[in-house]
Every structure is written in structure tokens, then in C-alpha cells.
Amino acid sequence: MAQVRVTVDGVNYADDVEPRTLLVHYLRERLGKTGTLVGCDTSNCGACTVHLNGQSVKSCSVLAVQADGGEVLTIEGLARDGKLHPMQEAFNEHHALQCGYCTPGMIMQAVDLLGDNPDPDEREVREGIEGNLCRCTGYQNIVRAVQSAAQKMKPGAAADTPAPASVAGGGN
Amino acid sequence: MTTTAEPTTTPSPEVGKARVRKEDARLITGRTRYTDAITPQGTLHIHVVRSPLAHAKVLGVDKSEAAASPGVIGVYTAADLGVESVGLPCAWPITPDMKAPQRPLLASSTVHFAGEGVAVVVARSAAEARDAADLVDVDYEELEPVLDMEAALAEGATLVHPDLGTNENATWVLDSGEAGTGGRIGDAIAAAEADPDSVVVKRRFRQQRLIPAFMEPRSCVVDPSGEQLTIYAATQVPHILRTMTTVTMGLNESKVRVIAPDVGGGFGGKIGVLPEEMLCVALANKLRRPVKWTETRSESMLAAHHGRDQIQDITITAKRDGTVTGLDVHLLADMGAYLGLVGPGVPILGAFMYNAIYKIPALKFSCTNVFTTKTLTDAYRGAGRPEATFAIERIMDELAVELGRDPMDLRKQNWIPHEEFPFTTVAGLTYDSGNYEQATAQAVEMFDYDGLRREQEERRRNNDPVQLGIGISTFTEMCGIAPSRLLGSLSYGAGGWEAASVRMLATGKVEVTTGASPHGQGHETAFSQIVADQLGVPFEDVEILHGDTQVSPKGLDTYGSRSLVVGGIAVVKAVDKVIAKARKIAAHLLEASEDDLEFADGTFTVRGTDKGKAIQEIAFAAFVAHDYPEDMEPSLDADAVYDPENFSYPHGTHLAAVEIDTETGRVHLRKYVCVDDVGTVINPLIVEGQVHGGLAQGIAQALFEEANYDEQGTLVNGTLVDYTLPSAADLPNFDTAVVSTPATSNPLGVKGVGEAGTIASTPAIVNGVLDALRHLGVRDIEMPTTSQRVWRAIQEAQGRSTQQTPVDTHSPGAGLGSIDPNNPQEEEVQ
């Protein structure tokens, strides 16, 4: 057993885990963070994407112990004080999800993308999320949503939307 | 209390509004419950030990090491569980003499495909079960795999199921000459062959094997800790699963409850009754603990049913002036090793669609289903109809080439003109409505068809290394499965009706239950819009309940673009009954005659007066039940079961502009335009989303995806590394629009949209690819038309050797994503 101390969505945890435990299984099975999903066993689908220390990672390709001392943000911690993150709003507004299974990972990846590139063009969005597979939407509305969120999150775009860095830690 | 009906502004109708979805609030915040998130206290986990071989005798199973492994409760074979004689159901015996093998929960003496279960491990955790499964030692004696359909039918072929005496499952025929719905195809072909002014065009097309690849792996939890055995399952068909579980396992139907919680996509891939589900039932009953199964992605690729996999031999006859005179279709369809729930019927669903939108005087369809030692096939988005549409749209292009005609003009010459609807086709179906001219005119304009044809000319003239192709698909499909009597005539084992209930709550809110169980389609939003309009209540006041046989006890679930067209109409019929009951109470309370009441925007008013009662007030009156008519029960609630009398027939025109780099073979989809007629649109946002997603899957068949087996019968695309689903970087933005000729077969005028994009897009792309290359001598390219296949076809057409280049079957599709083969240094490493 190995010790892991980690902050997830603002709560501190200290647990003994089997050294081989993947972060995604730790999140789901130990912490009940079932909003983060598993879609594959080869790190291809991105359904499990979370932020670790401000950067998006596929939590199926990180060991829980590698997150030791770190800070994890999952889809469940993205909304603040009952207010949705602009990316979550944009996914709803632009019908960027159908079954919703890719959605948590897709949103976390998209937030990270905007941290790196606050104003991506269509191609940049497509390439920025190509590690996240969606079988339902054909991606078009996801791309729309990400670009629309980017506009809303621009500094000064709307007073009440949080800046991306403060919410997601960005990717920088 | 009587309200005075004030002259209010009529609320704008909900139907047609681009409402954002109700269901999203949970899904975008992670407040979800997909089956794998359900783990009652004390749950045991299973892992299935699967055969690595396609065809082998099982000589022995040594469980000892696994059984002693930490956390293991038990290791079981079929014999250990006493389930050797249990067979999973096939609900569609397409012919009376159809050959059907027993499909066991676990193979006992022989395995018939790589991935078939041989034993099951039960342990405290999923990880312990998986570890122990590796320790189960199975002794196999390898048998020859059966992989090629034609070889499987040949004399002396190795038999997949020797007890059946053949590898042929069944042959099913539709013959317009016999049925009296058209001429005899033999006559049409003979006439065309004898006539110098006619042509006969024969082609063979291959529908490669596809994997549905829903993003949520399949999962179930069976909980025996109540009076009813509760099955949570990632399924499209909770109601069918309930009935079939009881039939399969010999249980009492009233003792089983099935819940489909959040379901992460299906596309036909989750309509099955699974061996793993039945194993969990058997184990939960045996061990008296909740038992859970969640497959890995690799297991899903290997063992969940696949789709398509047909060889299509198509003959079309026509006069030299372009008039089509006959169509002969002969299919071989790979069933895999066993029959799925509706597997043998999938090609039959396509039979009626080969004549598509055209007036074809003679049609014969015959399909032979074949057993092989591969994963079984069953429904995948479109189920039979994409194959039919591909064949007819490809052969129309081939005919156009043969006749030297513009492919669009040839289609126009042969399609059913709008003034001839309703039109009874050579397959015996009656198309109620449609306007092919309108959809096509709009698509051609959005696409700039003439401009692109000019550019194509220019590129050909200049020998441009990048050639342009224009692909057309003018399609129709039959949706809304299905009229029960018709299903009966096709020997299907159930009906095609759907059920709904409407409950008026005391506070005026509305609960609606539907038997159509969604997995991403947005039923809650679309059905709420319908009810809000019909009942005159706010959208927000309507709750749509589904997916639990205790909540919505009756239903036939979701597949075949049926939810709206059948399930939505059932809701309308139930609302009609509520309004009829409310009218009686309103008349009673208003002391008026029912005939004098008008119902609009949720309020009954007495004609010519200002007296009225809102539906909510009447619901409350029925609840307190202090004052209501004597000849009725104090309730507005109503149930309805709707059995459609016809299919619905969405149609559309899809156009693709495809650029091909003739030096590398790379196919670039530059532009995609489609104009679909899906009848009345309830929610344009949802319709557009369904079209996008459908397009992505259809385009993926044309360009990226294929499930391949090696000579040993091993699936070589067993992960998402090798089975290349398109990513965002592989697809363009689509230019979509809708036109609407309302269906006349249902009160909403709706036609269904779930499968349209998938059905239409595959031939549009392949027609485009060939259109770009035909002048170079390329005649055909099998799907998926990957860079390598395109490059090879060009080399071969030009008489150049391709011998030095090995065929890459392991990753044939290879959506290259952001990787630009011409500028490898720009590769982005994710």
C-alpha cells in the first residue's frame, strides 16, 4: 500500500492505495467522483480527463500516487458557488453533448485548451480536443461551444464570468 | 373558483423551438449515473475468461489457481452454474426453416469466436476478478476458423455448428414479380440483354464490418436484495431485456425490474440480451449478493456485437435514355458465430429500401445469412438501410458513368416526383409524403454544384495533383419501427407499438412516462415540448420519466428512429385522453355542455362567454374530488399505446466535395452539404445534432473504420488504437439544412431523424472519391477508402507496381487527425 495525499475539487484526502491504482479508479471508487468516466483501456478516448495541478491529464494514464501532494480538479468541481463554468454553459447552449459520456472529459480538455490558447480558431479547437473521442455529436457543436466559451471568457467580455486561469489554473 | 379568461397573448408554440436540453444540467456537471457508478453495498464483481481462439474445442478448464487468488469468491463454468442448456434469444426467425444454433452464456465444449466466454470469475473487486481471470487455465484444441462467407457456403466447408449441417442461416427473398408489386426481374434482365438500346450494369460492393463503439462500455448490476430482482443495465431496451431475461432464465416476469440509468450511447450496439447480463442474473440468484459486470473497451470491441459485413451483388438494368427498368440484389450477410437478438433480420430491414426514391418497375432482393467464426453482427445505426442506400446510390453513379450522364440528372429522371405522393413502391411500401425536388434544389444551391463541377473540370484539365470529386446521395429510409402487423408478417417476435402515460399531479404539474428509453437523443426535452403545446402547460412543468420498468412498465424501447415517430405519438394520444377527461370535468364545473367548450392554451372556455377553467384547476378538482361528474372516475390520468399504421420516410439530398491528393492518396473532405426532410421538426437544435452525429458515423464507414480479422480469426482492431474512430480533427464542419413535408401518417407530421445522416452519407463520400479518380482509370475502391487504398488504386490503374508496399490491415482506417503526411514536422503530439 502507498500513501496518497491529494486535494480533489477543494477537499483534502489522505488514503492508502495499492501502488498500481490509477487516478481515475481512485477518484471513482474511493472518492465517489463518478462524474469522471472511463471509456477505454488504451488512453485513447479522453473520457477520464481531469486537471492535475492545473493541466489536463487523462486520469487513466496517471497513477493515484503520482498525484500525491497535488491538486485535482474534476468536472464536479468546475462550477463555483452554484455557478456553471462558461464552458459548461456553452456546451448546454450549443447542444455540444448527446449521451454525455464524453462530456466531462471534453469540457475539462476544452477548459485546458483555452488556458493555453484563449482565442483558438476552428482548426486549433479541433486539434486541441482530438485526444477526446465523441461518438454522438460529430464534434461540430463541441467546436462551436468551445469557441463561444472563448469569446465569453475573454477579459472584459462579461463582468460576472470568472477568468479562465482562476477557475482552471489554465495550462500555463 | 372560476377564472376569467383574459385576452392573453398566445404563448409561442414549443414545437419548432430550439430549446436547449433539459437533460444537460446533470451531464455537464458530472452529476450522472451511468451503470458503472452503481455499486450497492456488498457488490461482487465478475470478469469473464474469454477464448483467444476463434474456433477450438475446450478440453479442460483448470480453475484452481484462480479460485485461490485473493478476494475470489468463485470461478464457474456453464456446468458449474447449471446453465449449459440456456440459450440467448433471437427474436427474429426470418424464415420458418431458419437454422439457429444455441448461443450459450459460456461456451462448454467448443468456442466459436475469439472473445467468447469460457468461465467467469467472481471476486470482491473488479481488479481482483480480472487478476484471477488471467490465472484460469483453459486447454484448447484448435479447430479451423471459418472466415470467408463464400468459402463457408461451399461444399465441404468446415462447419461453425456441425449439428446444423450447414453454415447457411437462412435465405430470405423479396420478389416484386411474386408479390405482385412489380414486374419480374428475370424478364427485365432478359429484355435489357436482348435490347441494344438498354444496358445491364453489375457491380459487387463490400460492406465492411463495423463496431458501434458507443463511448460507455456495457455494464450491468443485478441486485437480488428486494422482492424483485433489479437489473441496472447500460441498455437501449430495458423493457425487452426484462421480458427476455425472464424467458431466458425461466424467471417470473413480475419478479424482475430493469432500470436503464444514464446510458452512454448505443447506436444499435446496446439492443442485445447479453451473456454477461444473464451470468450476473444467475450469479446474483446463486450468491444472493449484488453482482456487477463492466466490460473493458477491449472486451467491448471483441465481444459486443458488430455491424454491417455484407457482400452485395447488384445488377441494374436501364434503357439508354436513362430509364431504370429493374434491380436485382443478392446479398451475403455475415452473422458471425451466433444470432443476435435481431441479427438475422438486419439485412431484411434493408430489403425494402433498395429501390429507394426511384420508380423501379422490377425488384428482386435475396439475402443469404452465413455463419462464420467471428463476433456476431446485429443492429448498428441504420441497420440494413445504410447498406441498401449505399448499394443503390453507388449503382446509380455507375449507371450514370455507363450512360455518360450527369449523375444528378439521372437521379432526377428516375425519382418519384412530388406530385405522385402517396406512392406505392415496387417493394410494396407506401411513401406518404416527400419532395425530392425541393431538398435537392436547396442542396445543389448551398453546395454550388455547378461551380464545383467547373473547378473539377479545370483540375482535370490541368492534371492537378489534387483532384476534386463530387459525391451525391439522394436517399430515403423507412423509420418509426414499426407497424406491428407488418412485423408479424416478417416473423418478427414482437410488435412495434409504443406506450405512454400522462399523470396530472395535484399541483398542476405533469408527469409523462414513455416506453422509449433514451441514451442521448434528448427525449426529455423534445417530449416536454410536445406535451407543453398539446396540454397548454409550461415546458418546465412537464417531467418525462423513462428507463425503469417500475416507472414506465410498458414499452418497446429505442431503435430504428422510432422514439418520436412512435413513442412521441403515443404521448400525444395519452394527452388527448387527458384532455377528453378534463373536458367532462370542466363542463361539469362550468355548468356548460361539453360541446360548448373550447380548449386552447391550457384553458377550457365556454364559447361566447368569459368563463373558463385552466387544466391545472381541473387537475386539482380531480385530485380533491369533491365535485365531479358521476359517470367518471376522479382522475385525468391516461395511458395510450400507439401502433403506427405505416413507416415514415424521411429523405434528403447529401453532397460531398472530396479532394484527393493523387500522390499520397490522402482523401480530404472539403465540403459536405445536406438538406434533409424529416417532416415536422420538434426541436431544430436536437435535429441538427442528430444529423451531425449520424454524418460522422456514416463518413467514418466511408473513410476510417473497419473491423478486420487475421487468418487465425483474431480481431486485429481490438482497441481504439487500431479501430480508428474519427476525432474532431478528422472531420469538417457540415453544412446542414432541413426542409419539411410533414408526414401524413401521424398527427405531428414527424418522420424521425436518428439514422438519416448515417444512412445517407457513406455513399456520398465514396461516390465523391471515385468521381475524383475515375478519369485516371480507377473503377472501385473498397471501404474504408483510406489513403493507402486510394493510392494503391491509382497506382494499379496507372499500371504501376505496388508490390513493395505491404498492405496494412491492422490499422486500415487511420484517421490521421492533425497529422499532415506532407508536413510531418508539424505533427502535434498530444
Ligand code: FES
Ligand atoms: S479512459 Fe479512455 S483515455 Fe482514459
Ligand code: FES
Ligand atoms: S455525447 Fe455521447 S460520446 Fe460525446
